Amino acid sequence: EDQVTQSPEALRLQEGESSSLNCSYTVSGLRGLFWYRQDPGKGPEFLFTLYSAGEEKEKERLKATLTKKESFLHITAPKPEDSATYLCAARGGGGATNKLIFGTGTLLAVQP
Amino acid sequence: DGGITQSPKYLFRKEGQNVTLSCEQNLNHDAMYWYRQDPGQGLRLIYYSQIVNDFQKGDIAEGYSVSREKKESFPLTVTSAQKNPTAFYLCASSQGTAGGYEQYFGPGTRLTVT
Numbered sequence: 760e761d762q763v764t765q766s767p768e769a770l771r772l773q774e775g776e777s778s779s780l781n782c783s784y785t786v787s788g789l790r791g792l793f794w795y796r797q798d799p800g801k802g803p804e805f806l807f808t809l810y811s812a813g814e815e816k817e818k819e820r821l822k823a824t825l826t827k828k829e830s831f832l833h834i835t836a837p838k839p840e841d842s843a844t845y846l847c848a849a850r851g852g853g854g855a856t857n858k859l860i861f862g863t864g865t866l867l868a869v870q871p
Numbered sequence: 872d873g874g875i876t877q878s879p880k881y882l883f884r885k886e887g888q889n890v891t892l893s894c895e896q897n898l899n900h901d902a903m904y905w906y907r908q909d910p911g912q913g914l915r916l917i918y919y920s921q922i923v924n925d926f927q928k929g930d931i932a933e934g935y936s937v938s939r940e941k942k943e944s945f946p947l948t949v950t951s952a953q954k955n956p957t958a959f960y961l962c963a964s965s966q967g968t969a970g971g972y973e974q975y976f977g978p979g980t981r982l983t984v985t
Contacts, residue, residue: 791972791973798930802875802961802977802978803914803976826912846914856890857965857972858929860913863912
């Protein structure tokens with residue numbers, strides 16, 4: 760069964776303290792690994808798509824990387840405004856649908 | 872501005888009543904989706920539609936119904952058969968096979984049934 764697991768469930772950082780969030784996946788024939796940011800009470804906001812192992816994408820203080828088994832979201836020198844839940848999702852190769860399988864998210868809190 | 876709108880933001884209903892959640896997009900996307908989000912759980916797919924007048928059940932379709940009569944609109948009805956309807960409901964859309972597969976989400980509707 761296709762599955763996406765995120766760790767840790769929650770992470771508390773001091774402002775400026777860099778860290779990484781993990782997303783491990785077991786999906787047959789991965790055809791896309793997606794990262795989203797979700798603020799409380801709002802819909803997820805799309806951040807990145809990664810398609811192949813070794814690929815990297817960057818946006819401001821965030822960098823997403825992909826291996827054959829997992830993806831990392833690296834946060835460099837975070838600020839309090841980076842506090843949110845970060846979701847990852849995978850699109851498998853089975854069938855002809857665009858269905859995504861979501862992890863349960865990592866709740867990030869950045870303290871000033 | 873292109874985007875996805877959901878209405879209302881908050882919805883309250885009595886048990887036993889059907890309720891319809893609205894989702895409209897002006898991104899010209901072919902595919903649309905409905906998810907349910909509960910605390911401590913990932914987004915769970917209720918229904919999806921890859922083209923007008925066609926839709927498929929997701930992982931938790933029981934107690935829900937949808938229609939896709941127009942490309943821009945994908946309303947979700949939560950019926951009285953849904954045993955635990957209180958949740959945060961998210962609508963999304965994607966270009967599908969015509970382009971990228973990333974899904975873009977609306978602001979969500981929080982449904983409370985008492």
